[in-house]
Amino acid sequence: DIQMTQSPSTLSASVGDRVTITCRASQSISGWLAWYQQKPGKAPNLLIYDASYLETGVPSRFSGSGSGTDFSLTISSLQPDDFATYYCQHYSSYSPSTFGQGTKVEI
């Protein structure tokens, strides 16, 4: 299986900060990558798909980039509602889908 490794595991930031989370795949997944936001007690919420496409309704301060094995999620100006845990997920054609271990963004 393809392993997805996120870094950092925890990120301390302030409102207004630019924040970047990285996700590395153990082998190439082309652009088959999604990002989710999850808040405590809630299901994950899709933010980005195909590595860089913003899901409808997601604020434009979120952006995704990367291809192959290295990907990133950037929040251009952190808002109070953005404090949450973020997960990457690959959905490559070559291996069962797996998720990263998560990055908690906290104050």
Added chain:
Amino acid sequence: QVQLQESGPGLVRPSETLSLTCSVSNYSVSSGFYWGWIRQTPGKGLEYIAMIYYGGNTDISPSVKDRVSISVDASKNQFSLTLTSVTAADTAVYYCARARGCSSRSCYWYFWGQGTLVTVSS
């Protein structure tokens, strides 16, 4: 807005079979898209389990392949997961979801249920 709701036992004894159902509202399971199950534990995080497309296409994660079956009941607008021979490692919050898009093998998920906690314990 598509809505999904999981139902099933909150407690299952070791070695027994877990059965979960996902009831879908505002969209017909026979109209398309893959329907799937994902679980979440504090230790292993989010884990894809299985998915099904109305008409029979299924995919099951190799990690549970020998223990899992997935089915869809269009007459009830539901789909279901069965996990046999459960152990404490199967204790998790189980989510049902509808895919937003897929590669030729796997999908990413847009509509999710609220999740149901299943505990495996004697």
